[in-house]
Amino acid sequence: xxxVPSRLAPVLVAxxxxxxxxxxxxxxxPKTARRIDxxxxxxxxxxxxxxxxxxxxxxxxxxxxxxxxxxxSKLQPLGFExxxxxxxxxxxxxxxxxQPGVAVAVRADMDALPxxxxxxxxxxxxxxxxMHACGHDVHSSVVLGTALVLNALKDSVKGSVTFLxxxxxxxxxxxxxxxxxxxxxxxxxxxxxxxxxxxxxxxPEPVGQVLFAPGPVTAASDSFDITILxxxxxxxxxxxxxxxxxxxxxxxxxLQTIVSRVSEPTDPAVLTVGTIRGGARRNIxxxxxxxxxxxxxxxxxNRKKIPRLMESVVKNITExxxxxxxxxxxxxxxxxxxxxxLAAAMKPTLVRLLGQDKVVEWKPQMIAEDFAFMxxxxxxxxxxxxxxxxxxxxxxxxxPGFSPDEKAIPLxxxxxxxxxLDALESQSALAAGGPGF
Numbered sequence: 001x002x003x004v005p006s007r008l009a010p011v012l013v014a015x016x017x018x019x020x021x022x023x024x025x026x027x028x029x030p031k032t033a034r035r036i037d038x039x040x041x042x043x044x045x046x047x048x049x050x051x052x053x054x055x056x057x058x059x060x061x062x063x064x065x066x067x068x069x070x071x072x073s074k075l076q077p078l079g080f081e082x083x084x085x086x087x088x089x090x091x092x093x094x095x096x097x098x099q100p101g102v103a104v105a106v107r108a109d110m111d112a113l114p115x116x117x118x119x120x121x122x123x124x125x126x127x128x129x130x131m132h133a134c135g136h137d138v139h140s141s142v143v144l145g146t147a148l149v150l151n152a153l154k155d156s157v158k159g160s161v162t163f164l165x166x167x168x169x170x171x172x173x174x175x176x177x178x179x180x181x182x183x184x185x186x187x188x189x190x191x192x193x194x195x196x197x198x199x200x201x202x203x204p205e206p207v208g209q210v211l212f213a214p215g216p217v218t219a220a221s222d223s224f225d226i227t228i229l230x231x232x233x234x235x236x237x238x239x240x241x242x243x244x245x246x247x248x249x250x251x252x253x254x255l256q257t258i259v260s261r262v263s264e265p266t267d268p269a270v271l272t273v274g275t276i277r278g279g280a281r282r283n284i285x286x287x288x289x290x291x292x293x294x295x296x297x298x299x300x301x302n303r304k305k306i307p308r309l310m311e312s313v314v315k316n317i318t319e320x321x322x323x324x325x326x327x328x329x330x331x332x333x334x335x336x337x338x339x340x341x342l343a344a345a346m347k348p349t350l351v352r353l354l355g356q357d358k359v360v361e362w363k364p365q366m367i368a369e370d371f372a373f374m375x376x377x378x379x380x381x382x383x384x385x386x387x388x389x390x391x392x393x394x395x396x397x398x399x400p401g402f403s404p405d406e407k408a409i410p411l412x413x414x415x416x417x418x419x420x421l422d423a424l425e426s427q428s429a430l431a432a433g434g435p436g437f
Contacts, residue, residue: 026425027352028418032156036417039149040410047148047413048406050074051141052123058112058130058137061168062178064089067110071144071165078151080163087182091165094192095151101159102427103192104420107180107199107374108143109136109169118400133402135202135387140165142200142412149417158428160192161420169370180370184377196342196423197378198416199371204394205386207408210350210415211360212383214343217336219270219296220303221368226251226314227326228278232287241285242323244278248289252276254313262309263302270296270366271306296366298335335364336372339379342423346381349422353415381419385412 028036050070059067068089076082081094089110094103117124117131125131132138147163164183172178183189189197203211228248233241252273259269271293278289295310297303307329318325350359371382388394389405396402 026422026429027349028421028425032153032421033418035153036149036414039152040145040413040417043145043148044410047141047145047409050144051137051406051409054110054137054140055121055132056123056126058125058127058132059110060114060130060173061111061170062088062172062176064110064167067140068165068167071110071140074144075147075163078148080147080151086186086188087167088176088178089167090183090188091163092183092188093147093163093165095147095154095157095161095163097157097159097161097424098155099158099428101157101424102195103160103162104423104427105162105164105189105194105197105374105378106143106146106416106420107164107166107197107371108139109166110140111136111168111170113170113398115398115400119403121403131400133398133400134170135397135402135404136169138202138387138404138409138412139200142409142416145409145413146416146420149413150420153421157421157424159424161424162189162192162194164188164197164374180373184373189374189377194378195427196339197374197380198419198423199374199380199382200385200412200416201369201382202387202397202404202408203384204388204396204402205384206388206390207386207405208354208411209358209360209386210354210383211362211386212338212343212347212350212381213362213364214338214340216298216364217338217382218333218364218369218372219268219298219366220335220372221332222295222297222303222307223330223332224291224293224295224307224310225326225328225330226291226310228289228291228314228318229324229326230285230287230289230321231323233285235281235283235285238285241287242321244286244289244323247318247321247323248276248278248291251314251317252291254317255310258306258309258313263306267299267302268364268366269298269302269306270294271310272296296368298364298366303334333368333370334372334376336369336375336380336382338381339375342379342381345426346419346423349418350383350415353418385415 115131168178230242230244273293279286387404
């Protein structure tokens with residue numbers, strides 16, 4: 001295909017905007033691409049070493065003190081504008097490019113899980129009962145590596161890049177605030193204001209594969225507590241009591257019909273009762289049963305409708321049996337929504353780097369991810385990166401044997417570096433002629 005003359009490029013971009021079409025990101029030039037590869041090669045041993053150190057020293061949500069200190073210590077001497085203590089233990093580091101332009105952000109989560117590691121790796125966790133079983137050690141080291149690479153190219157960067165090292169993605173401890181929501185509220189994306197925010201997650205698919213969904217990526221994740229209040233009696237004289245166990249059983253069964261018979265089948269939702277607690281002895285009619293569970297929804301319509309339907313079910317069933325109830329619905333993470341224009345603009349970058357067959361558009365997943373708060377603050381692009389090496393089993397996230405292949409680390413740094421630079425270049429080209437993402 002014949003190259004477009006440089007004098008016509010701005011015209012074509014403007015026409016695309018006027019036509020309502022998302023402009024594809026301008027690709028990194030070959031010289032810059034070679035510099036990116038050279039910087040990754042030069043720093044790869046250091047990045048892998050950092051990843052292994054973080055893996056050996058995992059820290060739970062809102063307790064990522066040493067991880068944050070390590071990250072800040074790597075970036076402050078290089079001239080990054082570093083803020084620490086954001087959202088308790090978060091780190092925000094701004095790289096100011098050598099040329100004017102907008103700002104974009106890249107996010108990594110830092111926290112580990114209360115899981116006992118069983119990988120047998122020489123750099124396995126040194127903290128009993130705590131493990132990076134969700135790959136956040138890879139996220140942190142990859143985003144740190146991207147910061148180091150782009151800093152080496154700083155003079156040619158058109159705009160600014162904010163690197164967000166976030167605590168408590170897995171959820172803050174009870175009674176504490178934290179995570180992406182708190183980072184946003186504390187202004188992590190405001191100085192400078194970002195035009196787009198990027199995030200990714202390791203996934204047990206083959207190394208070299210990227211998966212993403214235009215539009216909804218993950219589900220909103222909310223919780224509920226239902227307490228059935230009956231009346232205690234002797235187990236041999238049930239007519240003298242109000243059996244909270246029987247009522248709870250009926251409630252659990254009836255709740256399932258909300259998704260199977262009330263919700264629109266093409267609008268997915270999941271309702272799970274995860275725990276049931278009640279009763280004191282086998283021969284006593286239980287006066288109280290507590291149900292705890294989770295709701296996953298992709299649409300705001302379902303997210304608003306299902307809680308009302310749930311309470312209606314509980315209210316009607318308890319009234320039939322002469323019982324009462326307490327009902328609490330606890331909002332959690334909203335759905336991660338990929339900005340469709342940004343996703344369309346970034347897909348060519350992924351295809352160019354990986355090949356068409358390695359870039360997979362897939363269905364939204366019913367897992368939860370608090371990157372959603374950042375993607376509501378600015379247009380977001382979130383993708384999943386395969387980290388399963390050849391011959392490795394499909395070990396799921398959050399399991400004690402989860403072990404990403406480190407060959408994915410340089411690939412991830414390369415992907416993020418190109419996405420950031422392509423986005424900045426694209427926004428720079430549009431700055432004078434029309435809106436961006």
